[in-house]
Amino acid sequence: MNKFKVFFTFLAFIWLLGCGFWSIYSFLLHPESRWIGLLINAWALPFWMLLRYQFSGRIEGDLREPGAFAGVLGGLAIVLLTDVDRGMAIYLAIYNLFVLLIYLYHLSAVHHPKMPRVDATFPTLCRVDQRKWQAAEYCRQRQLNGVVLIFLRGSYCADSRNQLLQLCGLQREMARLKIGLLLWSVQSANQWPQRLWPAKSGSKSEPEDLMPPLQQLAPADGSNATFVAHFGAPLLLRPWIRDAARPSAWLIDAEGFVVWRQLASNYRTPVDAATLRSQLFRLQGLAEE
Template identity: 45%
Template sequence: MNKFKVFFTFFAFSWLLACGVGAFFPLIGSAAASEKLAWAGVILNALALPVWIWLRYLYPQKFHGDIRESNAFLAVLIGLAVALLADGQLGLPIYLVIANLFVVLLYLYHFSSVAHPSLPGINQQFPDLEEQTGENCNIADFCRERELDGAFVVFLRGSFCADSRSQLASFERLLPQLQKRNIGLLLFSAQPMSSWAKAFSRLGVPAADELTVHQLAESSQDYPLFVARQGAPLLMYPWQSAAARPSAWLVDSEGVILWRELAANYRTPARADLLRAQWFRLVD
């Protein structure tokens, strides 16, 4: 299923880009104003989502997504309306904008969905995590060494993901509040820290132990629980084919799970606001 979603996500964005760029040629060549307007609607309808995702990737501190990608979806619908109103002859622009809407909806609600395997539940012990370096991460030991009351454990999909970069930006602002409340933060992914260096640099996030992204060991028996082996975008496959399933956990100082958030869609991972709303559980 992961391979299916990865392939069709690549196809969806390739189609939207090709459709949007290709619409410039009939736009330039059209003589009638109504035809020009219809093709302009196709361009807006097709390019809205790819451009929005690219902006979110480049500027995660400024642009934030949601389950519907509301800003992009509004532009898609505006482009649809323009093409429908302008193309009185029911020509190719109308068929293209309707097809594009279908492709966008498939991406938003199916291709970017996440299926999690059976994972530990509330009041169960959080499993030990083996890092690629060979070190073993036990949450209870982590809290004991730092005299913490608990820790958030967050799995980031990857440095290639706009939403993972948005998470990092929000965690950087959240970190002082966590330190004040004596709560730790552990970040994990399927990529080495070197892959995250550019993301940290672009975000202006200083290097710190609290924001180090630890790489899970592929040989670990728990690796398949948190990582989809063919979950990375198709263009990443020459370098990286695995992607962590986005999830967040609040674990107390004894290693017991108090709360968990298993993202149903990789575009809606747990950000700082959601973590901030859960730390009262350590007091209760």
């Protein structure tokens, strides 16, 4: 299923980009406003996603991607008002609206296999160096009241970048509550931009404000199968990156039991810092007992 979604997502963006170039060509032959509207309609989604990727932490999206949606609908309105002959521009603009909807609600949806339930023991994870990781042992060694696990899709994902920047603000509060924070990805920390990692970029922030080291999952290990989406990376990155982590967030107590979880239904809507902050009381309450 991941292969099909990645392939059709690639086709969707190629279609939108090609439609935009064709509208430019048509405008040069016949300077009419409908081609400008079609260009806005076709390039709204690719341009919006590029902006979110380049300006992570400043431009945030949601399930509806309001910036892209406004551009697609605005371009469609221009075409409907100017294409009095009901030509090809109208049909292409409507097709592009359907492409946007299919991408937002289907192609970017995340399928989660059977995951550990609340009150169940969190499974052992395997790092890329074949070392095993267990939540209970991790908390015992560091004398923590619990640990928060965040699975990041990848460095190429605008939402993963934005999520990573949001987590900086939680470090001080989590340190005060003696709650650990671990990030997991199928990529190493070196494959993420340095500006997202204060510790790598020479920041003089206090240790509590620095991002924790990112743990790299072993994609081929069977113990990580439920958290890794094989062939889930974009098709253009396939020569270098093939797999992606399924975005999710987990609160685990000191004994290794799942206290709370959030499984993202769409990779563009991972858990945000505000939601995590509102759930930390669960581990704090267990520690007080």
